[in-house]
Amino acid sequence: MLVQQWSVCLGLVYNYTLSGVRRDVCGWEQCVCIQLCPPWRHELRVLWDRELEQFSALPEWVSERFDEEREFGSSCYGFALTFINHMRSLDGKASLSRDQFTGSHILPRMKTVSLYINIYHAILQHGFYIANTDHDM
Numbered sequence: 391m392l393v394q395q396w397s398v399c400l401g402l403v404y405n406y407t408l409s410g411v412r413r414d415v416c417g418w419e420q421c422v423c424i425q426l427c428p429p430w431r432h433e434l435r436v437l438w439d440r441e442l443e444q445f446s447a448l449p450e451w452v453s454e455r456f457d458e459e460r461e462f463g464s465s466c467y468g469f470a471l472t473f474i475n476h477m478r479s480l481d482g483k484a485s486l487s488r489d490q491f492t493g494s495h496i497l498p499r500m501k502t503v504s505l506y507i508n509i510y511h512a513i514l515q516h517g518f519y520i521a522n523t524d525h526d527m
Contacts, residue, residue, distance in 0.1 A: 404446050406469035410453035411446040422503055424495050426474065438477060445473050 403414045403421070427438050449455075451469060460468050467488075475485040486494070512519040 404442060404469075406451055406456070406466045408453060408456050410456070411451045411469070413446075422499055424499050426477075426495070437480075441477060441480070442473060445476060 401415075403412075403418045405412050405414065405418075427435050429435075445451075450458075450460075460472070471486070471488060471491055474491065478485060509519045
């Protein structure tokens, strides 16, 4: 899943499914976004948007090819990581492996999400949350 930013509140989510590349405006309200393009780099955001539109229209992302083996898999994750590595190559950077990207971008964000979900559940259950250490916040 990749988000093309329209504004602070709205976005267009590109995702690769059995039916090919989809562009969704809603239905992803509970997803976790990982910002890879700094908000102050407007020209870079425009480039990402333009490249994402072109990339998503490539023949390798049609529905008939969903089950093909690819370097990063045939799932939406493979679509997203292939695009991210495409953008890195345009910037002269080396590609990231699935493990590198997961370790450097996905896992840190998921740890934060997990913490906030646990806090939310504690508040629902007890009406409050007490942080025991600096690691709890």
